Amino acid sequence: MDTQHDNALAHALAAIPGPVPPSGVIHVVIPHTSRFTVVGNHLAQHAELSLVAIGVGVHIQSLPAGTEVGIKTLTARFPEGEVKIACALRELEAHGYLRRTRVRLTKGRVATRTVFCNQPGAVLRSGVVPVAGPAVRSTAPTLVREHIRVPEPEPTAVLEPTPVPEPMPVREPIPVPKPVPVPEAPHAPVRLPSRTAPTQPRRPLPHPQALTPELRQAASALLADLRRHAEELVLSEEAVGELVPGVAAWLERDATTDAIRRALTADLPKPLRHPARLLRHRLTALLPPPLPGVHDLAAPRRAPVTPFQTCDGCERAFRSHEPGHCRDCRAQYWEAA
Template identity: 50%
Template sequence: MVGNHLLQHPELSAMAIGVAAYIQSLPDGAPVGIKALTERFPEGEVRVACALRELERYGYLERRRERLATGQVVTRTYSYNRPGNVTPEDPPPPHPAPPRPGREPAPEPVPEPVPGPVPQLAPDPDVRPGPVTAREPDVPPAPPRPLHPGAADLLAGLRRYDPRLLLAERDVRRLAPAVSDWLERGAEPDEVGRVLTGGLPEDMRRPASVLAYRLTALIPPHLPPPAPAARPVRRPDPFQTCDGCDRAFRAPAPGRCRDCPPDPGRAARPAA
């Protein structure tokens, strides 16, 4: 159950509220880093990192630096369903002293709950430890490289091969980088379309998943550029015998060479 204190938080953004609700639905030990969340949601790493910092600022997320038995220092991520119930800085409540032998112990008053770290033998269900990972830097990642201009159009046009390949806009944005890799390696758009649409299974429930697998498993190496088209070989004109000096010369049709004057009979002949 997600409390209204999170869903109606006056300071958190919608992105942070959605990420917090998703993290609270995960089992213990699930990855909740920036890269894992970016693979799950279409938002980029910058927006996911900002949402995690918001949750950490308002107590829904905490990162503790801990030392393992091997001496390695790592960062463990904790998610709190109700911030304020657990304060890691407070010391644990002291254990009651054992009764003296021969005397009946007096009844101990019930102490009020004191916030403290979660004991290992009785974990609080509201505290969900995440995987032990190194702390990710807060610097914004490098901007994504531009996609090939024909990648999105190729995916949107796959429905012409098979009506089942009418993809949602979200799937087109997710698969466009992989198609761009194919095109940048020298594959022609028609070749990519034949590979993605050839021999599709009859019972295809998730077309986007089938395309994602083929784009990853069947990606070709960098292809050499196509060879330039061979120019046609121009053959020399055949030999002709000059009508004026009987000398051989090359020309496409019989007549006189360039050293002889034009034939007066042909010049006076009217054009047809």
């Protein structure tokens, strides 16, 4: 009960005279009474025309005379683009179904006259002269049908038509497709040199020459007492143990506890996020040199100065520990001797 049968189709197939072919298409021929066009098999089954050209030819043949059949009009009517429509019209023109000529109108205007022949082979065999339709009023291409005049068995005198020179056909320009841009090969990323200065290695925390229990006790007490003077400097026991050698090095160099406290608590940044790191930096960067000894502070001894003497010969002054003659006079006496 779930399979639907098309009774109309079954009746139509039953009405087909003769045997039904086992495969292939089956034609259900119903005579047309209105709105139909007779199309020859030479066009519908043309061996050299493309399917688009056959379709465009059948469409043009079904239109009434005077209908616009330009490329723009056909492109707006069908989903095919201008390139395919133009190629189809050129195929029909090459096989004699279509003829496009340029006609000069009044006031210097030029129009395209399109003539479609439903049997181009018959026209060539019988030598029929095509009869043009009404004058073209617009510049858009229009359809003009050719009517075939069948010669009678006993032709009478027929006036010869005045030959009209046919203008040279002007082919429509073939649209050139735009070049497709070729993507460039990706280049390796260029690394710019860093503008920041290289990171200097962190200097080690100073250590005293001998970390005595007295120095350890004094340094631990000073570090634990810092939070009384600056509430930001709250240190853990582990941080105090790591910073004790640095404070001991200051104490070993005879720095007072007040001096150490001022150096560690002055101008603290707001907010202070890592107090142990700040104290480590200050204990390392601000470490004072050892105090000089008594002998280092004594005035330097002056070098002995050679006194001046007066030369006994020329009476010039010269430096010497003993009186006598200068260098020049001594040289003269040596030459004389």
